[in-house]
Amino acid sequence: MLNTEHKENENSSRASAQVERAQRLVIQIKEEIAKSVVGQKTVIHNLLLCLIAGGHVLLDGVPGLAKTLIIRSISQIFGASFKRIQFTPDLLPADLIGTMVYRQQTGEFLPRKGPIFTNVVLADEINRAPAKVQSAMLEAMEERQVTIGDFSYPLPDPFFVMATQNPIEQEGTYPLPEAELDRFMMKLLVHYPTESEELAILYRMSGDEVAELQKIVDKKEILSLQHLLAQITLDERIAQYIVSLIIMTRPSPENMTTFARFVEFGASPRATIALARGARAQAMMKGRTYVLPEDVKEIAKHVLRHRIVLSYEAEAEQLSADEILDKIITSVAVP
Numbered sequence: 001m002l003n004t005e006h007k008e009n010e011n012s013s014r015a016s017a018q019v020e021r022a023q024r025l026v027i028q029i030k031e032e033i034a035k036s037v038v039g040q041k042t043v044i045h046n047l048l049l050c051l052i053a054g055g056h057v058l059l060d061g062v063p064g065l066a067k068t069l070i071i072r073s074i075s076q077i078f079g080a081s082f083k084r085i086q087f088t089p090d091l092l093p094a095d096l097i098g099t100m101v102y103r104q105q106t107g108e109f110l111p112r113k114g115p116i117f118t119n120v121v122l123a124d125e126i127n128r129a130p131a132k133v134q135s136a137m138l139e140a141m142e143e144r145q146v147t148i149g150d151f152s153y154p155l156p157d158p159f160f161v162m163a164t165q166n167p168i169e170q171e172g173t174y175p176l177p178e179a180e181l182d183r184f185m186m187k188l189l190v191h192y193p194t195e196s197e198e199l200a201i202l203y204r205m206s207g208d209e210v211a212e213l214q215k216i217v218d219k220k221e222i223l224s225l226q227h228l229l230a231q232i233t234l235d236e237r238i239a240q241y242i243v244s245l246i247i248m249t250r251p252s253p254e255n256m257t258t259f260a261r262f263v264e265f266g267a268s269p270r271a272t273i274a275l276a277r278g279a280r281a282q283a284m285m286k287g288r289t290y291v292l293p294e295d296v297k298e299i300a301k302h303v304l305r306h307r308i309v310l311s312y313e314a315e316a317e318q319l320s321a322d323e324i325l326d327k328i329i330t331s332v333a334v335p
Contacts, residue, residue, distance in 0.1 A: 015231040015289050022052075022225055023287035028216055029077055035211040036073045037066055038204060039197035043188050044070060045285070046302055047162070051078075052225045053281040055185025055274060056141055056161040058126075058176075058306065063166060065190045071122050071162045078222060079215040080119035081156065087129035093136035100149040111148045116140055119156050119219065123163035127173045134180055137161070141183040158222050178265070178309065185274045186299070187306035225284075232280040233290040237335035239276065242296055246272045248328045249308050259327040262314035267307040275303045293334045301325045 026048060033044055043059070047070065050057045059067045068084070075082035085096060098114035115121075126134070139145060144159050145152045163184070165176075181187075193201060248259070250266030275296060282295040305321045314324060 018228055019284050019289050020287055022228060022284055025217060026285050032077050032213055032216055033073050036213060037070050038200045039193045040066060040070060040190065043190055046186055046188055046299070047074060049278060049281045049285060049299070050185050051160055051222065052284065053185060053229065053277045054158065054226050055277070056183060058184040058187045059162065059164045059190055060167050060187060061190030065192065067164045067190055068122065068124065071120070073213055075120040076213045077216050079218050082120045082122070083115040083118040084122040084124060085115055086124050087126050087133065089128060089130060091129045091133050093133055096133060096136050097140065097146045098148050109149065111151070111153065113153065116146060117155060119158055119160065121161045123161060125165060126163040127165040127176055130174050131177065134174065134176060138180060138183065158219060158226070181306045182268055182270055184306060185278065186302040188302060228284065229277065229280045231289065232283050234276060234280060235291065238291050238293065238296065241293060241332065241335050242272060242275050242279070244332050245296070245300060245329065246275070248332055249304060259324055259331065262311050262319055262324050263308050264311040265309040267304050271304060271307045275300065278303055297329055300329055
């Protein structure tokens with residue numbers, strides 16, 4: 001019995017030390033990113049959270065808000081392979097995942113892998129590509145593999161998709177299907193900088209010096225951070241709280257008197273998994289080995305805003321997804 005308790009204490013101490021190291025690492029990464037990106041601290045924090053949690057991110061914001069710069073900066077700091085794919089209406093699935101090429105010398109077809117075979121993929125203006133290209137991302141984002149011809153090929157590990165879209169331009173764009181949206185762990189809204197931040201941007205961009213970011217972590221360390229999530233305690237009451245939040249987004253006879261009447265289709269079980277994993281990552285980034293309700297509440301809107309389809313009643317009352325989620329989060333009792 002004593003040996004068992006001693007072993008548990010050792011494991012707990014080891015986990016605490018690893019989490020403290022992870023927290024210091026995250027702070028160091030944020031400081032390095034700040035050398036090239038002014039402001040956008042919330043976006044950067046949640047991008048790192050998704051990277052640690054092994055999830056993909058959709059950045060939504062008008063042009064010129066440093067979305068691409070943030071993603072490129074993160075890839076440089078992690079020393080990971082990086083590819084930028086400009087999504088356009090004439091893009092083909094083969095341009096993304098690759099195709100079979102005939103080799104005349106041997107008389108056989110060989111796979112020619114596309115740019116998606118990399119650690120960090122920047123899918124720039126993803127909503128400009130038609131549905132056949134967007135659907136080519138589904139297997140890659142969920143199964144972490146790509147099928148070319150008759151064979152499936154695994155993607156590099158870690159594999160991280162960061163997509164951007166412009167919310168104000170509708171001409172020449174194709175709305176992302178719900179199946180693809182559900183594969184993004186978070187949808188982050190990139191806002192305008194504050195007045196002081198914009199002044200800092202002006203001064204920084206007026207000079208000729210370009211910030212050179214240092215590589216801080218490698219791919220093995222990213223994977224170790226992802227494995228560390230399993231050691232973050234998720235209490236049964238927190239798990240029930242997460243499930244209650246998800247259930248409240250779904251229309252049902254029990255929920256029709258609540259805010260769920262504003263939702264045509266609610267969040268899927270994939271959202272439950274993403275919210276739990278994201279809460280663990282949030283706790284770890286704060287230096288804790290256990291999840292608090294605040295960890296869940298702080299990321300809930302980022303995880304859910306793109307996973308609910310609003311009803312006609314919500315549109316009639318001019319309610320946004322975030323406003324409805326605020327009401328749902330407030331209505332669910334915190335353990």
